[in-house]
Amino acid sequence: MDQRRRYDHATRDLEPPFAILDVEALDANAAALVRRAAGKPIRVASKSVRSRAVLERVLAMDGFAGILAFTLPEALWLASCGFADIVVAYPTTDRRALAALAADADAAREITLMIDAEPHLDLIEAAIRDVRPRHEIRLCLDMDASFVAFAGLLRAGALRSPVREPEQAADLAAAVAKRPGMRLVGLMAYEGQIAGVGDRVPGAYGRVLRWMQRSSQRELAVRRGAVVRAVREYAELEFVNGGGTGSVEKTALEDAVTEIAAGSGLFHPRLFDFYRAFSGRPAAMFALPVVRRPAPGVVTVLGGGYLASGPPDASRLPQPYLPPGLRYHRHEGAGEVQTPLLGRAAHELREGDRVWFRHAKAGELCERFDVLHLVEGDRVVGEALTYRGEGHAFL
Template sequence: MNDAIKAYANLKRPFACIDMEALDWNISMVNRLTGDKKIRVATKSVRSVDLLRYIAERLPNHCGWMTYDCEETQFLLERGFNDLLIGYPQMEKEAIVLLIPYIANGSKVVFMVDSLEQISLLNRIGEGFDVNIEICMDINLSTDFKLLYFGTQRSSLKNIKDVRELIVKLNDYPFTELVGVMGYEAQIAGVPDTPVAKWQKPLVRFLKHNSQKKLGTYRKDAVREILEVCPALRFVNGGGSGSICFTSRAVEVTELTIGSAFYFPALFSRYDQAPFEPAMSFALRVTRKPGDDIAVCHGGGYVSSGAISADKSPIPVWPKNLSLLKNEGAGEVQTPLLDKDRTLKIGDTVFFRHAKAGELCEQFNEIHARRGNRYVKTFKTYRGDGACFL
């Protein structure tokens, strides 16, 4: 991080920053690991228009974007983005209607569905505007081991019977067209191989291994069933940054959604197969020294979403041998640290990695980029563009 200190010497703390050499490496590894599969970039893991473009330009197999909200989708459409798969069901009629003019003018926007209620709303809107609305069926690949539900609570389509029951009713909604299937293996892509409680590691490995067998069979069968009714299916989406190797081998999958791998946040360092480099970080200033082994930084309360646990907190990474205090953690206006080497002084800089990827962008207007010890440029975040979604 000595290069970072030099590159950012004149910046006001706190700030968010990105190592462009690490980002380039991560992009190259995504290209290598995904093979001939197409790549859809998860926008919520990047949340910067210019960085989204930068990444896409370096992905030969880039095929589009996975967005997370109607308003974000409109925001990107206005900036020339196309082929947008909204990764989560949308039930706000007014927000959906805002996308209709873009669809009518030829933009590719696909809505995620897993129930008739969602399809019915989209069909009514399509009928009202005489526009065909494309949809993607989200099948639930979580594994129910009876005594343990391994995965996420998302789609209601948990088995082939559920899929069949939905497929046979699609003809009742003539203003919607099924063009894609998504099978996101959250329990593989979103569960670190090394949990905070290290004793759980063998259990996690066992569950992942057994889950892979079951979800692979279910996804293949579901795609086969759907193709019989919709032979013109355009894509089968799967994967995530934590399951690139596994999903790239799935013959039924045509494209992978990748996001976190580009920034490679702290949570992903807990995965066994993750040949990426930390690219994104943030810096705080030391403003207090209440003890020889305690340093207090200004700001820093950038805790990530999800179940409350230690792995959702930011991690101090430079200087070394720093750690959060268990009784205080990362605070909104100040973050005390245990300084085991007793090296920090008032005025020093501490660099942290956020637990997740794009969520850090909600805290900053800009991301400052460097190559080695040379300051390169500034990228605006969504927030810097005056946008806030969800």
């Protein structure tokens, strides 16, 4: 039975739109990430999953440990559900959540906040000043991992932390050490220009991209090691986190890095099809029903405008996946309530048939659906509520 027929058969009793998670593909992708990490633990990026049940499944596997959350309210909720070792990957200015963290001994023990400047320390202190009793706040320093060359004329990577050099990191670590009730326990650096940009690109641009990534990897390995040594003069670091799905095997080679961050590789969305070093199995997708046939060679499905974050271009559109051979109308794209699709497969589709899509990114799909229906073989074997399905929208 081919993949489309298998999914159609498994979900024959469901009415689209709905989303599925192929658990065999998920497990295979998880095992591949662990092999690539070569013994270093993988901290699961929750923004790429956004389902408590799926997080539980993955964290029960050997090779995974801890969560990289995206907001403090999310981290507080996960801690209240029994999850441990949660690092909030981005700085927070949520004063109410900060006060709740400082007041909760269990949460304060399990949650680590991200900082990259002294004003973050000031904001945290102000938010928790009146909390009694007040528990120690664990902190992680985020350093800039971007690549800069040609006297600053070339810059590749995410605009994140202002802390780039060892001296800057040491100064911030020293500032934390002077603050009562705060402790620096970790360091993080995300090399998005390697981990989040596929290198399977043809032509001259692909050659330049691969040169940049090789150069960036060499430069960052030296600089990250120097930053870690500088920070250790002021703090006993419990972890040094780096990388992402696209750079697991590269980042794992660095002695200074103790753990790898990854999440997207579990679902293997469309944007992760373009890497030379690894391949994955599409695990998460959604089905939309054909509701119209407005012209020969054209079908219209219900909904579809589930665009991914990032640069506003065609790469952020969901991919019409099954049946193969469908494409968007260039003047309409993916629509809010309907999406026309063209191509050879449109000739065979009829009203009520399903078209299967892959989201461009991973966890953002879960903001559209309450449930991921778990498919194994040609059966639905259960369901996993998404954050949305549990009544949460953290961003």
